[in-house]
Each structure stands twice: as C-alpha cells, then as structure tokens.
Amino acid sequence: QSALTQPASVSGSPGQSITISCTGTNKDIGSHNYVSWYQQHPGKAPKVLIYGVTNRPSGVSDRFSGSKSGNTASLTISDLQPEDEADYFCNSYVSSSALNHVFGSGTTVTVV
Amino acid sequence: QVQLQESGPGLVKPSETLSLICTVSGGSMTGYYWSWIRETPGRGLEWIGHIYHSGSTNYNSAFESRVTISIDMSKNQISLILRSVTASDTAVYYCARHFYEYGDFRYWGQGTLVTVSS
Numbered sequence: 001q002s003a004l005t006q007p008a009s010v011s012g013s014p015g016q017s018i019t020i021s022c023t024g025t026n027k028d029i030g031s032h033n034y035v036s037w038y039q040q041h042p043g044k045a046p047k048v049l050i051y052g053v054t055n056r057p058s059g060v061s062d063r064f065s066g067s068k069s070g071n072t073a074s075l076t077i078s079d080l081q082p083e084d085e086a087d088y089f090c091n092s093y094v095s096s097s098a099l100n101h102v103f104g105s106g107t108t109v110t111v112v
Numbered sequence: 113q114v115q116l117q118e119s120g121p122g123l124v125k126p127s128e129t130l131s132l133i134c135t136v137s138g139g140s141m142t143g144y145y146w147s148w149i150r151e152t153p154g155r156g157l158e159w160i161g162h163i164y165h166s167g168s169t170n171y172n173s174a175f176e177s178r179v180t181i182s183i184d185m186s187k188n189q190i191s192l193i194l195r196s197v198t199a200s201d202t203a204v205y206y207c208a209r210h211f212y213e214y215g216d217f218r219y220w221g222q223g224t225l226v227t228v229s230s
Contacts, residue, residue: 043222046206046220048216048218093213098173099173100162101147106157
C-alpha cells in the first residue's frame, strides 16, 4: 500500500485561498468517506482539521474546508494567514485486513 | 484536556527490541482505539497498529511479524514493542487516540525520536 500522494509544497499570499490535493486509490479514498486532514507545526503534535471528508472538529476555523471527488480528497485554506504556515497531511482508512490507515506524503504550506 | 506522552529509550541497537510507552492523562481510555504511528524522512507517516481498550489489536501487515501493542488500563498506558530493529526503524514514534476504528486521530502525543544505531 503506497502513501497517498500530496504536492510537496504549496504557497500563497495572506488573504488568498489555496488547495492541497491528496490522491489515493479505489481501495482507500475512493471507497468510503473516512478521510481526515492534519496540520503540524514544527516540534508540535499534529492537529486534526477535517474528519469524515468535510467535517470540522469544534474549535477549528471555518477557513479550513474539505472535499472529495473520486480517489482524490482536497483541503482548502481560505483567507490564508501567517499562522497557517505549517505541514499538512491527509489520512484515509483502508478497507483491508492488512492495513487500516494510510497517510499522505505531506505538504508544506508557505505564506509568502 | 486529553494529553498523550510517549516515552522510552532514544537509542536502540540493531537487532534489539524497541520499547515505548504512551501515557494518557486527562481522559478515559475506555471506548477508544489507540494507535502507534511513526514518521521517517524517507517513508513519511506509517500506521503501525492499534489496540482497543478491550485489548483487541490490529496491525499493519508490514510490521505484524515483529510488533506487539498492549494496554494497561490501571496505569493509563499503551505500549509498543518492535523486535529485531534495523536502521530503517529510526523514526519519530507517535501515539494517537481515535474513537472509531476508521476514524480520525483526534489526539496525538508530541512524538519521541528513536534512533537505531550501534
């Protein structure tokens, strides 16, 4: 099972919107809606931003939104802020007895 | 607030056994799944396996022959044992909590770096 594919880096200016893609297969992203997204600042624990493809946990800014089409999930950050500069990765449940979860390769977001 | 803290030796010799503990505070262990996840520069994040509070486990087949995850409810701890380590097991190891087997990892520890080297 390969990792989910994400772009290595995405950049944007304050106030802009950016989208990070996460591409899998019909065995993971394409087969259900158990996709989540995480933000990780250097030296910090990951923080969940989106679960179940589109849902935000309590306390997460509505500037973060998720979607899915086929085998690709996406995270959109609207009104980009300097504090959004961080690493982002996706996760999908896998319908297999050999593996339950697979992660994305990670994307570094830079606010320029 | 739920907090998870990984602990254990930062250096393990090749062919030996890696042992880590995840201590949970600020919340119950009952009703949750507890996963071990690792991150390496080359392979990124890898799910190692999880344990439910009942003790039932599920492992990534890539590790299944040499991994054991256990839970001690009396100590609020989850342990990871990885046998016969090699340099490729050098990684930051995280523990994380999720409510459903398929669910998101809602709480994570800070991670602990384990280096495999003689």
